[in-house]
Amino acid sequence: MARPQDHPPIADPKIGVLLVNLGSPDAPTKAAVKRYLAEFLSDRRVIEIPPIAWQPILRGIILNTRPKKSAALYASIWDHKRGGSPLKLITEDQTAALAATLPGVLVDHAMRYGAPAIAERLTAMKDAGCDRILICPMYPQYSAATTATVIDKASETLGKMRWQPSLRTVPPWYDDPLYIDALAKDVNDQVAALDFEPDEIIVTFHGMPARTLSLGDPYHCHCQKTSRLLGEKLARPYRTVFQSRFGPAAWLQPYLDKTLAALPSEGVRKIAVVAPGFVADCLETLEEIAGEGKELFMQAGGTDFAYLACLNARAHGIELLASLVKRELGGWIETG
Numbered sequence: 001m002a003r004p005q006d007h008p009p010i011a012d013p014k015i016g017v018l019l020v021n022l023g024s025p026d027a028p029t030k031a032a033v034k035r036y037l038a039e040f041l042s043d044r045r046v047i048e049i050p051p052i053a054w055q056p057i058l059r060g061i062i063l064n065t066r067p068k069k070s071a072a073l074y075a076s077i078w079d080h081k082r083g084g085s086p087l088k089l090i091t092e093d094q095t096a097a098l099a100a101t102l103p104g105v106l107v108d109h110a111m112r113y114g115a116p117a118i119a120e121r122l123t124a125m126k127d128a129g130c131d132r133i134l135i136c137p138m139y140p141q142y143s144a145a146t147t148a149t150v151i152d153k154a155s156e157t158l159g160k161m162r163w164q165p166s167l168r169t170v171p172p173w174y175d176d177p178l179y180i181d182a183l184a185k186d187v188n189d190q191v192a193a194l195d196f197e198p199d200e201i202i203v204t205f206h207g208m209p210a211r212t213l214s215l216g217d218p219y220h221c222h223c224q225k226t227s228r229l230l231g232e233k234l235a236r237p238y239r240t241v242f243q244s245r246f247g248p249a250a251w252l253q254p255y256l257d258k259t260l261a262a263l264p265s266e267g268v269r270k271i272a273v274v275a276p277g278f279v280a281d282c283l284e285t286l287e288e289i290a291g292e293g294k295e296l297f298m299q300a301g302g303t304d305f306a307y308l309a310c311l312n313a314r315a316h317g318i319e320l321l322a323s324l325v326k327r328e329l330g331g332w333i334e335t336g
Ligand SMILES: C=CC1=C(C)c2cc3[nH]c(cc4nc(cc5[nH]c(cc1n2)c(C)c5CCC(=O)O)C(CCC(=O)O)=C4C)c(C)c3C=C
Pocket: 022, 023, 024, 025, 045, 046, 047, 066, 070, 085, 087, 139, 143, 145, 146, 206, 207, 208, 209, 244, 246, 277, 278, 281, 282, 283, 284
């Protein structure tokens, strides 16, 4: 018969918050990018092609060509001083800043691909005594390729636990007035600091394969609504586009690159570009928009281009995150 002294130690109960973003390679090298892309692009939520057809393309072509090119792009944005990608370092800063607003709550972060892994952090939180955990996928707009895959991975981890923590998830906040207000204030602040007046604000979102819309993914609608609400709040001319097309199939349109190349011929020569679907700057914003995008626009005859930073760990961003998280922690902590 088990005696009380045989009982495994139990930590004091705690509430936990886990921020989860996409993840980056561990280093801006071909080998690290290959490892990262192999994990990312093997996720069936991301590439919805049967593995029997997709894996030979991934292993035979993509992982032999893309890592070299992507590693060079990562190298161009890497923070060598702090040692990491912008996405990783900003997520760390967001975690620390959010923790400062939630005394007594264990705030941590994980990445869906690469490190720190969701399984590792959820297990560490459970071991530290978290019997209630709020997961915050760091995507304002829901998609199966981002939000759902975070929840799948967390559920897979809980599936291996005897004593599971209770789990809550932060719902998508694409139309939340707190988010739209934070974005509008941040865009206005950044535009006011420019030395030109933009003819238009270009609102760009990471793309998705076009067919995900007819399959029932709400991502397109979420992006359109964010953009409309932001545009209305800014009371400025704006347009919505999608970027980062991957593979030969059609993705959500209009495409950012084609739009940037065409705008000057429409008489739009001064623009500010904002990417509200990213809560942290990353390869897709710093390299694709602020780097390649600017070059395309200027070569096409544009005169002024500004990339507006994501909310990141700046004041409007952290206030937003703290409000969303505190609201979802209602009943678990004193939120009044
Ligand atoms: C913000 C939402 C995102 C959606 C929706 C999304 C869908 C999606 N992405 C790919 C392929 C790639 N994305 C890559 C980078 C990347 N993607 C997001 C976010 C979303 N992706 C972020 C934040 C990043 C940057 C990561 C970083 O480390 O900074 C890449 C890797 C980079 C490269 O090699 O070019 C690929 C590939 C697909 C196929 C997809 C939807 C089906």
